[in-house]
Amino acid sequence: MLHLGCGQDSRFWRVDSGEVDWYDLDLTPVIELRRRFYPEPERYHLIASSVTDLDWMAMVTANGRPALVVAEGVLMYLSEAGGGAPAGGDPGAATRAGLESGLPVTAGAAWAAG
Ligand SMILES: C[S@@+](CC[C@H](N)C(=O)[O-])C[C@H]1O[C@@H](n2cnc3c(N)ncnc32)[C@H](O)[C@@H]1O
Numbered sequence: 001m002l003h004l005g006c007g008q009d010s011r012f013w014r015v016d017s018g019e020v021d022w023y024d025l026d027l028t029p030v031i032e033l034r035r036r037f038y039p040e041p042e043r044y045h046l047i048a049s050s051v052t053d054l055d056w057m058a059m060v061t062a063n064g065r066p067a068l069v070v071a072e073g074v075l076m077y078l079s080e081a082g083g084g085a086p087a088g089g090d091p092g093a094a095t096r097a098g099l100e101s102g103l104p105v106t107a108g109a110a111w112a113a114g
Pocket of ligand 1: 004005006008009025026027049050051052071072073074077078
């Protein structure tokens with residue numbers, strides 16, 4: 001399972017089958033924030049990278065098994081010109097602000113509010 005632009009999504013912790021290798025990829029500040037909240041068991045991998053910096057491809061393997069790639073709510077931040085810079089500034093800012101406020105909001109709610 002490869003989740004591009006994972007944000008603070010907690011899907012691994014909700015639907016993990018106990019068998020998959022799971023990769024969550026996002027920009028470095030977002031991954032650093034994740035590391036404050038989520039442990040990293042053996043089959044779970046965090047990748048701090050822009051989706052447009054293709055070096056991350058060397059960090060993932062399906063080990064010959066079927067792969068599912070999810071790019072949910074991220075493609076609109078990528079430009080055809082390249083670079084992958086978010087169109088509207090720092091895309092993780094709203095999520096971080098929501099979590100650091102101590103308010104009982106989900107990452108999705110914090111994002112929507114931003
Ligand atoms: C709207 S959030 C969606 C998060 C998650 N997929 C979800 O559905 O809850 C968009 C995410 O895309 C990430 N993102 C934006 N541009 C990116 C890029 N070039 N490379 C990797 N992640 C990127 C942002 O940091 C942010 O976490």
